[in-house]
Amino acid sequence: MFHFNSLLKYLFLTFFLIISIAANCQQKKVEKKKAPVPKWKIHGRFTFLFNQSAFSNWAAGGQNTVAGNVSINYDFNYKKNKWNWDSRLITGYGLSYLSGKGYRKTNDRFDFNSLLGLKSSKYWFFSYFTNIKTQYTRGFDYSKTPEVSVSDFLSPAYLSFGPGMLWKKSDNLNINIAPATARLTFVNDMFSGKFGVDEGKNSALSLGFNLASYYKTNVMTNVELENILTVYSDYLDKPQNIDLEYQANLRFKVNKSIKMHITLHTIFDDNASGRFQYRELFGLGVNYSFHEKVTY
Structure with a gap:
């Protein structure tokens, strides 16, 4: 069982220490002239990462592998008077081919977040957020023989929404607190009884802190360096078991089109596995901005 006063507390302290230092450094910068605030900022990015290894008569041994990962990030930022609307789509899919074992999934994600805010003070907003999260294809546990299906398209799928308060320093630094968040979890018939959904049902409703x-x-x-952190506690079912998701993306720019990308992604969800889930992705690939627009 995962408790708030252990790893989560340490993660929070580290995360907010970084934010505090960054915010303090930004405040010390002297602004020569206040730039006009754009009404719309849109940025769509396509990334393709490729990895390959091949062996022939290699004394130390080895296994031929080919891996590819495609991801699309789409950011929409809108500002007008006291209104602020930020939407972000994070989606990706990856496969690897292992000689003698066939294709294995390395990435499968659809995550859309929309956050609407009405300014109440310099950095604070009354807010309302909506989040949709799922995957595209069936997932398997290959540690078992034969492999066992553990997830599928829209199984699970999570829809979360609720009012709250948003602290926003800039488009690159914000925290949203939603103490009355509703979360709907959906599964198909095959996964009824899992992911917090009761046996014989295809959905479950929870209310908690996000x-x-x-x-x-x-x-x-x-x-x-990009950091994305989400924490959720269900008031109605084991509120001490905190759901945690943290993703760090480190991007090294080689030139306009080529970047080296490192992703560290960890999830703790008591209803999904009860253990920490880890994903790490490293590669050199093509990065292309297919839609970049700023309007005033």
């Missing part, structure tokens, strides 16, 4: 934060900064020239 915290979501986003922080992106340039660590150094041509090196960008």
Whole structure:
């Protein structure tokens, strides 16, 4: 069982220490002239990462592998008077081919988040957020023989929404606190009885506390670090078991089109597995901005 006063507390302290230092550094910068605030900022990015290894008569041994990962990130930021509307789509799919074992999934994600805010003070907003999260294809546990199906398209699928308060320093630094968040979990008949859904049913409703934060900064020239953290506690079912999702993306820019990308992704969801889930992705690939627009 995962408790809030252990790893989560340490993660929070580290995360908010970084934010505090970054915010303090930004405040010390002297602004020569206040730039006009754009009404719309849109940025769509396509990334393709490729990895390959091949062996022939290699004394140390080895297994031929080919892996590819495609991801699309789409950001929409809108500002007008006291209104602020931020939407972000994070989606990706990856496969690897292992000689003698066939294809294995390495990434499968659809995550859409929309956050509407009405300014109440300099950095604070009354907010309302909506989040949709699922995957595209069936997932398997290959540690068992034969492999066992553990998830599928829209199984599970999560729909979360609720009012709250948003602290927003910039488009690259914000924290949303939603103490009355409703979450709907959907599964098909095959997975009824799993992911917190009762046996014989295809959906479950929960009410809880949701915290979501986003922080992106340039660590150094041509090196960008992006942090995405989500925490959820269900008031109605074991509130001490905190659901945690944290993703760190480190991007090294080689030139305009080529970047080296490292992703560290961890999830703790007591209803899904009761253990920490880890995913790490590293590769050199093509990065292309297919839609980039700023309007005033």
